[in-house]
Every structure is written in C-alpha cells, then in structure tokens.
Amino acid sequence: MGDHFDAIIIGGGACGLMCAVQAGYLGKKTLILEKNVKVGAKILISVGGRCNYTNMYSSETNFISANPHFCTSAFSQFTVEDTINFFEANGILGKEKTLGQLFPITNNAKDIVKVFEVLCKNLDQVIICHAEVKEVLKMEDGQFQISYAKNGNLKTLRSQNVVIASGGLPVQKMGASDFGLRVARQFGLKVTETAPALVPLTITGKEAEWYAQLSGNTIFSRVSLGNISFEENILFTHWGLGGPAILQISSYWRPGELISIDLLPNNNITELI
Ligand SMILES: Cc1cc2nc3c(=O)[nH]c(=O)nc-3n(C[C@H](O)[C@H](O)[C@H](O)COP(=O)(O)OP(=O)(O)OC[C@H]3O[C@@H](n4cnc5c(N)ncnc54)[C@H](O)[C@@H]3O)c2cc1C
Structure with a gap:
C-alpha cells in the first residue's frame, strides 16, 4: 500500500x-x-x-466499571455537549425521546x-x-x-x-x-470477568408459560435489585421479560440474585381498588 x-x-x-x-x-x-x-x-x-446517539443526562455515574476513574476521565475530556455539538456541526440535529435520549430527527x-x-x-x-x-x-x-x-x-x-x-x-x-x-x-493485560449487559431476561421452568401468555404487553414498573432501581417500561415476551427497565437491571444481575418488580410504582393499590 x-x-x-x-x-x-x-x-x-x-x-x-x-x-x-x-x-x-x-x-x-x-x-x-x-x-x-x-x-x-x-x-x-x-x-x-x-x-440513540447520546443521552442528555449521561454522566460517569451511569457506567458500570471496575475502574470508575476511567469514566470520569473520559467524560471530562469529551462531554455530552461535545457529542451533541460534534453531530450538529456535521448536520445531525437531535430530538429528545424519553429520559434525555437523543435520536437524529431523521430517525x-x-x-x-x-x-x-x-x-x-x-x-x-x-x-x-x-x-x-x-x-x-x-x-x-x-x-x-x-x-x-x-x-x-x-x-x-x-x-x-x-x-x-x-x-x-x-x-x-x-x-x-x-x-x-x-x-x-x-500482551499480559489483566482482563476482568465479562458478563452480559443490557439484555432481556429469559424465564424458564413452570412460570415460562405464564409469561408467554402475557407476551406483547408493556407496563410502567419499578424494577429493583438491592438498592439499584429503574422506573421505565417492562415488556412481557414469549421467552420472559424485556423492555428498558429490564435491560437496565440486567447489567447488575448475577445468577441466583432476586429482582423485584413493582407493577404500580406510583400508585397505592388499596386506593386504586
Ligand atoms: C441491538 C443493539 C442496539 C443498540 N442500540 C444502541 C443505541 O441506540 N445507542 C448506543 O449508544 N448504543 C447502542 N448499542 C450499543 C452500541 O452498539 C455499542 O456500544 C457500540 O456499537 C460499540 O462500539 P464499538 O466500536 O466498541 O464496537 P462495535 O460497534 O462492535 O465495532 C467493532 C467492530 O470491530 C470489527 N472487528 C471485530 N474483530 C475484528 C477483527 N479481528 N478484524 C477486523 N475487524 C474486527 C467488527 O466487525 C465491528 O465492526 C446497541 C447495541 C445493540 C446490540
């Protein structure tokens, strides 16, 4: 060459x-x-x-890393504003969907x-x-x-x-x-354990059929694991659960851990009834 x-x-x-x-x-x-x-x-x-090319509210706290300083350093060198300006300068105007997510207006x-x-x-x-x-x-x-x-x-x-x-x-x-x-x-670099992130969850065993029957339904929920929780939609699928809140929590979940889902996060069920 x-x-x-x-x-x-x-x-x-x-x-x-x-x-x-x-x-x-x-x-x-x-x-x-x-x-x-x-x-x-x-x-x-x-x-x-x-x-979804960036999120207006992104910060280093949204990233899971064994080395959080890396994210702090990366974000200080190239901010969300820099990303938005970079694309705007190159003809991409963004529109916000939910929770700060920016998409090109052309979709x-x-x-x-x-x-x-x-x-x-x-x-x-x-x-x-x-x-x-x-x-x-x-x-x-x-x-x-x-x-x-x-x-x-x-x-x-x-x-x-x-x-x-x-x-x-x-x-x-x-x-x-x-x-x-x-x-x-x-090259002798230390490699940390890898794990799936932002993935749907598969439900197996006797409950699988129950989930499959609800397939296609979404509901705004609070999904929690320990002190981490996300409030967004969950989606019932033929194989289990998907949707943004499930994808988010999946990055924290390890086999054997319990995830709890509140299907009425902002309502009191007794009052509703
Ligand atoms: C379904 C889906 C939806 C997503 N939606 C979004 C979203 O909306 N917004 C967002 O920010 N992120 C999204 N992501 C995540 C995002 O796609 C990734 O974070 C991003 O693409 C990672 O970029 P990368 O350059 O590190 O890797 P990649 O995009 O995977 O690029 C790596 C490239 O390296 C090439 N390659 C690998 N090995 C070799 C080799 N030996 N020789 C030559 N080439 C090689 C591969 O072919 C590939 O093109 C999504 C991911 C998926 C799977």
Whole structure:
C-alpha cells in the first residue's frame, strides 16, 4: 500500500470511526481495518435502525466499571455537549425521546454512519473493509505488525501504534468476537470477568408459560435489585421479560440474585381498588 500510518485501528465500529476522525483532526493519518463489508454495522441496527446517539443526562455515574476513574476521565475530556455539538456541526440535529435520549430527527442511523464515512474521507483516513485482523505482534524495533486476511490472502502491515476497537462480545453475526480480549491477554493485560449487559431476561421452568401468555404487553414498573432501581417500561415476551427497565437491571444481575418488580410504582393499590 506504501502509505505511512500513524496508527492502525482494528475495527470500524463507533469507537474505531470516532478514533480515526479525532486522529484526523490532530493531523494524524490512520487506517481502519474492518472485517465486515461495511463500517458501523452495529450503529445501523441500534434501536431498530434509529440510533440513540447520546443521552442528555449521561454522566460517569451511569457506567458500570471496575475502574470508575476511567469514566470520569473520559467524560471530562469529551462531554455530552461535545457529542451533541460534534453531530450538529456535521448536520445531525437531535430530538429528545424519553429520559434525555437523543435520536437524529431523521430517525435514521444511516445518517450517523454517513457522518463518519464523510469525515474519514475528508480527513484522508483510510478504511479497508472485508479485512479481518488475525494477529498483532510487537516487533523488536518497537513497531506492531498486523496480519489481516483480505480476499483469501494474508497481508501484513506495520505501524508504531495500534488501536483495538474490535468491540465487545454481543451480536457475533455483526462481527463481534473476543478478539480484543485475546490481544489483551497476549500482551499480559489483566482482563476482568465479562458478563452480559443490557439484555432481556429469559424465564424458564413452570412460570415460562405464564409469561408467554402475557407476551406483547408493556407496563410502567419499578424494577429493583438491592438498592439499584429503574422506573421505565417492562415488556412481557414469549421467552420472559424485556423492555428498558429490564435491560437496565440486567447489567447488575448475577445468577441466583432476586429482582423485584413493582407493577404500580406510583400508585397505592388499596386506593386504586
Ligand atoms: C441491538 C443493539 C442496539 C443498540 N442500540 C444502541 C443505541 O441506540 N445507542 C448506543 O449508544 N448504543 C447502542 N448499542 C450499543 C452500541 O452498539 C455499542 O456500544 C457500540 O456499537 C460499540 O462500539 P464499538 O466500536 O466498541 O464496537 P462495535 O460497534 O462492535 O465495532 C467493532 C467492530 O470491530 C470489527 N472487528 C471485530 N474483530 C475484528 C477483527 N479481528 N478484524 C477486523 N475487524 C474486527 C467488527 O466487525 C465491528 O465492526 C446497541 C447495541 C445493540 C446490540
């Protein structure tokens, strides 16, 4: 390819794309290697293709992390206002749905991906799709050697810096894998236990049929686990429970723990009767 890249970014999802753009603003040249046929696959499916691109009330306290200082630092360097301004400057006007959630007024996640594609092009950042990185090696001269498969051939590139933006484990058909975790282990980094987050809950056993019968119904509820609780809709499904309040609490739940659901959080049942 002949180009010099200040960094090779592995993964063209939300993080990899934003990384390339920010590097471009600093006058750096990066290369994104993305194994899917196009970038931003997960952005395109977010909230049924509408993309809730930020939340007006987001802060570091909304994130679960073994290292809370990381979130504090990240939020102080790029605030919610910065996110809103970034998209506005690139033609995306937001509209608020419930609880501060901002969506593009066009309701189309494609517009968000387009912002990144256009910016990468304008900032001279290179994107290669259908390129699956197989190996990252640190060479004796301190450079990284990246091997990736493209059209059945294995190619290698070198760069002083590598960014692992290969995403987390969910939704393998969108390209998700444990690649990032494997590279972290390979370079001796400590990896914390992983757990599903923002997922529906499956109900099995004798109660499963009861839930299935209520499938399709939503009700505003307070869902609690210990001293953590969320007040939003819950949704009965054929396999158990979903909806925003359930997705939120799922990030805190561990097998064996009890979740309690108040189906009338703001009403007194005796008075209602
Ligand atoms: C159904 C659903 C709805 C969501 N809705 C929202 C929402 O509305 N708002 C929101 O903020 N978040 C939402 N999220 C979460 C959001 O999608 C993720 O937090 C975000 O996409 C993570 O970005 P990422 O760049 O870290 O990872 P990803 O978007 O997963 O990107 C990683 C990329 O790396 C590529 N890759 C992996 N391994 C390799 C390799 N070896 N070589 C080359 N490429 C590789 C993958 O193909 C992928 O494109 C949703 C998630 C899901 C599953």
